[in-house]
Amino acid sequence: MTDELVVETDGPAATQAVAAALVAFIAAGDVVILGGDLGAGKTAFTQGLARAAGVDEVVTSPTFTLLRPYRTAIGPDLLHADVYRLEQLREVVDLGLPEQLEDGAFAVIEWGERAAPALAPDVLAVTIDFGAGDNDRRLRIRPEGPSWAARWPQVRAALAGVGAVAR
Numbered sequence: 001m002t003d004e005l006v007v008e009t010d011g012p013a014a015t016q017a018v019a020a021a022l023v024a025f026i027a028a029g030d031v032v033i034l035g036g037d038l039g040a041g042k043t044a045f046t047q048g049l050a051r052a053a054g055v056d057e058v059v060t061s062p063t064f065t066l067l068r069p070y071r072t073a074i075g076p077d078l079l080h081a082d083v084y085r086l087e088q089l090r091e092v093v094d095l096g097l098p099e100q101l102e103d104g105a106f107a108v109i110e111w112g113e114r115a116a117p118a119l120a121p122d123v124l125a126v127t128i129d130f131g132a133g134d135n136d137r138r139l140r141i142r143p144e145g146p147s148w149a150a151r152w153p154q155v156r157a158a159l160a161g162v163g164a165v166a167r
Contacts, residue, residue, distance in 0.1 A: 003152060004142040005159050011135040014162075015041045015128070016048025018139055021158045022124070023052040025151050028076040028104040031119055033112025036128035041137050042110040045128060046080050049108060053078060061110070067095050069105070079107040083115045092118040122147045124155075 009015045022032070032049070034042040043061040050059045054073020062068045062082045070078040079100055083092055092115040101107060101119070109115050116123065122145025129138045141159065143152045 003156075004140055005156060007139045007141065007159060007162060008131060009137045009139065010133070012041060012044040015044050015137055015139065016051065018141075018159065018162050019045045019048035020052035021162050022155065023049060023074065024158065025155050026053065026074065026076070026106050027147075028106060029101050029120075030106040030147075031101065031112070031123045032106075032108045032126060033116060033123050034108060034110045034126050034128065035113050036126075037130050040128040040130055042128060045126065045139075046108045046110070050078055050080070067097070069100075075104075077105040079105045080110075081107060081112075081115070082110040084111040086114060121145050124148050 007018050009018060034045060036042065043059070047059045050070055050072070055070045055078060057070055059070065059080065062080050063084065066083070066085070067079060067081045070080065072078050079097065081095065081097060086092060097107060097115065098119060112123070112125070125142050125144055127140040130136070131138050143149050143155070
């Protein structure tokens with residue numbers, strides 16, 4: 001599927017609002033993979049999603065711990081992973097992500113394209129790049145796989161409320 005939405009934001013709060021709009025569509029076993037420029041806002045995106053999911057803890061980058069689980073108010077636990085430092089696909093499997101997803105968690109994976117071969121092909125892919133101004137960001141959001149494709153019309157409608165435009 002090549003359907004893609006682009007959202008331009010003007011700061012971390014706006015990026016977090018985009019992520020928050022996605023929470024209504026998150027289900028156990030879901031994976032959101034985050035890619036894009038280093039320092040562009042992948043953790044800020046995750047913070048917005050986590051807050052909207054009812055996570056009470058401070059969400060920080062798992063760069064050195066690789067994986068942080070969080071309890072949510074929506075049911076499934078949130079797994080926040082950063083696989084930037086992993087060198088082999090086997091290391092993704094060693095984190096236990098596939099098993100935890102099967103057990104009912106959902107995951108947001110920074111640098112997720114590196115982990116994608118070890119996961120189900122059904123993901124929501126979000127690429128965050130720098131925009132024109134210092135705080136401006138461009139988020140490209142696209143469904144990959146049948147589960148996200150089925151939800152895509154509702155996701156599109158929700159994202160339209162935060163400034164998404166179809167590309």
